[in-house]
Amino acid sequence: MQTKGRFDPNSPAIKAYEQELAHQFVREGTMVAFPTCLPGITARITHDECRITALDIDPEAQIYGGTSGRQAHLFAARFHDLTGVVLDVGIVPGGTSTVAACCAKSRTLAFVNGARGGRAIAIPKIDLAQDWIQEWGLDPSVLQDLGECVPGEPVVHAICDPSRTTVIGVTSGHLFTLDGESWKIAVRGEVAGRGHLALSNSGVFGQDEGARLWHFDLASGKIRRAAVDLPAGDWTGAVRWARGSEADQLLMADASGQLFSFDENKGFHRLGKAHLAPVGPMAMTPDGRLFGFCGAEMANLFCCDLAAGSVSNLGVAASVLEQRRYGYQFGDAVTGPDGEIVFGEDDNDGHLWLYFPKIKRIQRTPA
Amino acid sequence: MSAGQEIDRRTFMKLGSTALAAGMAPTLQTELRPAAEAPYPVKWYPFTGHPDSDTCWSLSVGPDGRIYAAACAESVPGGVVKPVRYNEERDDLDYLFDLAEKVDDPGDSGRATQCKIHYSFAPSMHDQVLYMATHLSGPPIDLPRYSPWYSWHDAKRGFRGSALLAFDTRNDCVLWWDTLIPKEGCRCLLHDEERGLLYAMSYPRDHFIIYDLQTRKRRDIGRISSINPQALFLDKQHRVWTSSDYGRLVRYTPDTDRLEISPGLLAHDLNYQTGWHGVFYDVAPSPDRECVYASTWCPNPHLMRIWLNEGEWPRVEDLGPATQPRDPAFPVDMFTDHCGGLTFAGDGKLYYVASRWNDPKYNPLPGTGKQLQGVVWRLDPQTLRREEVSQLKHPTGVANYVSRGAVDHNGDLFFGHVGNHPSGVFKVSMPAERKKKNAHLPIRMWG
Numbered sequence: 001m002q003t004k005g006r007f008d009p010n011s012p013a014i015k016a017y018e019q020e021l022a023h024q025f026v027r028e029g030t031m032v033a034f035p036t037c038l039p040g041i042t043a044r045i046t047h048d049e050c051r052i053t054a055l056d057i058d059p060e061a062q063i064y065g066g067t068s069g070r071q072a073h074l075f076a077a078r079f080h081d082l083t084g085v086v087l088d089v090g091i092v093p094g095g096t097s098t099v100a101a102c103c104a105k106s107r108t109l110a111f112v113n114g115a116r117g118g119r120a121i122a123i124p125k126i127d128l129a130q131d132w133i134q135e136w137g138l139d140p141s142v143l144q145d146l147g148e149c150v151p152g153e154p155v156v157h158a159i160c161d162p163s164r165t166t167v168i169g170v171t172s173g174h175l176f177t178l179d180g181e182s183w184k185i186a187v188r189g190e191v192a193g194r195g196h197l198a199l200s201n202s203g204v205f206g207q208d209e210g211a212r213l214w215h216f217d218l219a220s221g222k223i224r225r226a227a228v229d230l231p232a233g234d235w236t237g238a239v240r241w242a243r244g245s246e247a248d249q250l251l252m253a254d255a256s257g258q259l260f261s262f263d264e265n266k267g268f269h270r271l272g273k274a275h276l277a278p279v280g281p282m283a284m285t286p287d288g289r290l291f292g293f294c295g296a297e298m299a300n301l302f303c304c305d306l307a308a309g310s311v312s313n314l315g316v317a318a319s320v321l322e323q324r325r326y327g328y329q330f331g332d333a334v335t336g337p338d339g340e341i342v343f344g345e346d347d348n349d350g351h352l353w354l355y356f357p358k359i360k361r362i363q364r365t366p367a
Numbered sequence: 368m369s370a371g372q373e374i375d376r377r378t379f380m381k382l383g384s385t386a387l388a389a390g391m392a393p394t395l396q397t398e399l400r401p402a403a404e405a406p407y408p409v410k411w412y413p414f415t416g417h418p419d420s421d422t423c424w425s426l427s428v429g430p431d432g433r434i435y436a437a438a439c440a441e442s443v444p445g446g447v448v449k450p451v452r453y454n455e456e457r458d459d460l461d462y463l464f465d466l467a468e469k470v471d472d473p474g475d476s477g478r479a480t481q482c483k484i485h486y487s488f489a490p491s492m493h494d495q496v497l498y499m500a501t502h503l504s505g506p507p508i509d510l511p512r513y514s515p516w517y518s519w520h521d522a523k524r525g526f527r528g529s530a531l532l533a534f535d536t537r538n539d540c541v542l543w544w545d546t547l548i549p550k551e552g553c554r555c556l557l558h559d560e561e562r563g564l565l566y567a568m569s570y571p572r573d574h575f576i577i578y579d580l581q582t583r584k585r586r587d588i589g590r591i592s593s594i595n596p597q598a599l600f601l602d603k604q605h606r607v608w609t610s611s612d613y614g615r616l617v618r619y620t621p622d623t624d625r626l627e628i629s630p631g632l633l634a635h636d637l638n639y640q641t642g643w644h645g646v647f648y649d650v651a652p653s654p655d656r657e658c659v660y661a662s663t664w665c666p667n668p669h670l671m672r673i674w675l676n677e678g679e680w681p682r683v684e685d686l687g688p689a690t691q692p693r694d695p696a697f698p699v700d701m702f703t704d705h706c707g708g709l710t711f712a713g714d715g716k717l718y719y720v721a722s723r724w725n726d727p728k729y730n731p732l733p734g735t736g737k738q739l740q741g742v743v744w745r746l747d748p749q750t751l752r753r754e755e756v757s758q759l760k761h762p763t764g765v766a767n768y769v770s771r772g773a774v775d776h777n778g779d780l781f782f783g784h785v786g787n788h789p790s791g792v793f794k795v796s797m798p799a800e801r802k803k804k805n806a807h808l809p810i811r812m813w814g
Contacts, residue, residue: 047626070625
């Protein structure tokens with residue numbers, strides 16, 4: 001007995017609304033939330049120590065990452081062949097926030113802030129290749145504390161150089177490098193410590209004061225402040241980047257959700273706008289689609305199809321395989337070897353979310 | 368759904384959402400009630416004063432010993448909730464106020480409405496205040512449905528937030544109100560009177576919320592999981608307990624300001640369940656406050672007795688399934704398969720309502736009676752034997768889904784019911800020899 005409803009249930013607008021509601025979760029592709037454990041064998045990372053805020057993937061498709069919360073944990077993960085595991089490698093003493101994981105050639109390095117400052121932590125090499133099945137075990141690994149990166153300054157972000165022999169990081173006020181062989185940390189100069197870093201062919205870009213980027217030249221080791229003017233947009237927030245599918249291509253978002261591609265030689269190109277802001281972690285599939293999350297508190301998945309020139313809302317993240325879980329906040333993303341994207345859930349009891357995008361139909365042209 | 372019609376499964380799932388136990392779990396022993404003993408008398412009180420009402424998710428005894436219930440209207444676009452109280456002089460319901468008007472969020476605002484109070488009455492004994500907090504799901508007046516996920520970022524359509532009201536039961540007035548949880552509903556509410564704190568679970572994000580009644584400030588302690596627990600409860604050490612999706616106990620300890628998850632699982636059917644979705648549905652404290660009795664919101668819900676003060680984590684006693692055997696290979700909705708309304712009465716026994724339905728294979732019901740029944744059980748905590756003392760009877764509709772139960776200061780039982788239009792409450796009169804004045808004390812501090 002609906003006594004009050006002021007609408008025509010048969011109107012096109014109401015039918016369209018009903019249709020929208022019917023597809024408010026993961027409108028394309030499939031998401032699988034994987035817990036931070038070896039299912040059936042080990043316990044998950046403690047509920048309030050499991051906000052996944054940093055991820056990287058090495059050339060062998062092994063993922064490394066770190067958490068934030070009451071204590072920061074570092075982990076290794078793999079989801080291929082017979083292996084499906086998130087291995088909690090250890091707790092970083094005094095650490096509460098992991099801001100970056102970098103798969104250098106010899107070790108993976110994580111950057112963790114906490115009561116003991118912003119520190120570099122080396123994760124030992126862990127081989128989870130091929131058939132790391134439930135029957136196996138391994139000796140506990142020991143995390144190696146390489147020290148505070150810049151005294152008194154929290155680390156903001158860090159990335160590897162193309163050869164993966166050097167890590168370039170930024171604190172709240174300085175740029176530093178960490179040699180992947182000697183583990184020596186060197187402070188290279190002052191920069192604005194805002195937002196994430198991006199790797200180009202010539203070096204590293206970071207967000208400078210105002211609407212500009214600074215540039216760190218890998219060959220010369222020189223920092224050039226205000227090296228690049230950002231395009232018209234809202235640059236008041238911390239920028240997020242993703243690697244493009246083509247060499248030299250970077251992708252970024254401003255605080256209002258505008259998406260841009262950036263090429264050192266060609267400059268910026270506006271791609272469109274996500275339907276919510278801020279834009280969080282993003283990663284690109286090899287076919288040229290950028291997937292990411294946008295919106296605070298309850299993020300939505302979006303897809304920016306560079307070829308089609310479209311940006312679409314793919315709804316709220318949900319995983320329904322075996323158990324239902326909603327995904328509301330995400331911290332980082334990497335692209336897997338087969339084009340799947342792995343998102344780190346930045347929430348209590350965070351999971352690694354594997355996203356398998358919808359396969360695009362091939363448009364065949366008649367012979 | 369028209370007045371008097373039985374609710375169907377799909378309608379219920381829209382409203383409410385959002386085994387074989389043989390050999391694997393203890394089974395509650397049933398005593399046949401002597402034929403000479405008449406069933407406890409039952410009377411139905413429909414919310415005729417709020418004909419839009421379609422559910423009653425909250426029913427509690429107030430600090431004054433009287434019964435309060437929520438006449439919710441969640442399937443009606445623009446629907447709002449009206450708290451009601453049982454008037455023992457008139458043997459009828461008093462409609463206290465239109466809650467949406469009180470909190471300046473009327474049903475025709477264009478937003479999702481203040482449509483219900485969901486397990487969220489909590490008494491305050493020292494000042495005779497009854498706290499109540501609203502929940503969401505009622506659609507805006509010009510839309511057929513509402514989704515908090517879809518409209519989270521929509522300032523025009525989105526739910527304004529759970530409204531918390533302090534209702535003075537002595538003077539029948541709302542003393543003050545506040546927004547308890549912006550944009551989200553309150554699934555369940557608890558009052559720690561000694562500490563002056565309210566605890567709540569948010570929906571849909573499943574965050575654990577603390578509200579300080581003195582400062583009227585809210586703290587968000589963070590997310591628990593995805594499926595809302597339907598109850599919060601308190602122990603003697605001021606720790607607050609609930610459950611996670613995975614059927615584990617969740618404990619908030621004020622001294623450490625932490626949410627912790629138990630290593631062990633709550634009771635569930637080991638034949639075909641993992642514990643997932645084994646969140647608490649209803650939890651009643653024992654009169655001595657040494658343990659609680661609980662049911663879960665999952666198929667074939669088990670009754671449990673949980674000893675909160677034993678060990679690092681409480682001892683959970685599985686008292687067996689509360690409802691009948693069923694085909695574990697095929698889903699039966701949680702409207703049909705349900706147990707709620709747990710409350711202790713003046714005779715020191717636990718009362719609750721469990722559904723019973725006709726299942727040609729597992730539970731064929733003889734005769735021409737209702738094919739879906741609400742059975743009132745009386746459980747002896749000493750022997751753990753239970754007896755059927757009555758069946759809830761609705762004149763035309765269903766009577767199987769009880770949300771909450773309570774005993775009033777006269778010692779009679781009341782049960783809130785979901786599934787009819789209008790919805791309403793049942794009164795189950797206790798036999799004189801089992802009745803006790805002020806049987807509601809010590810009072811339950813959560814919804």
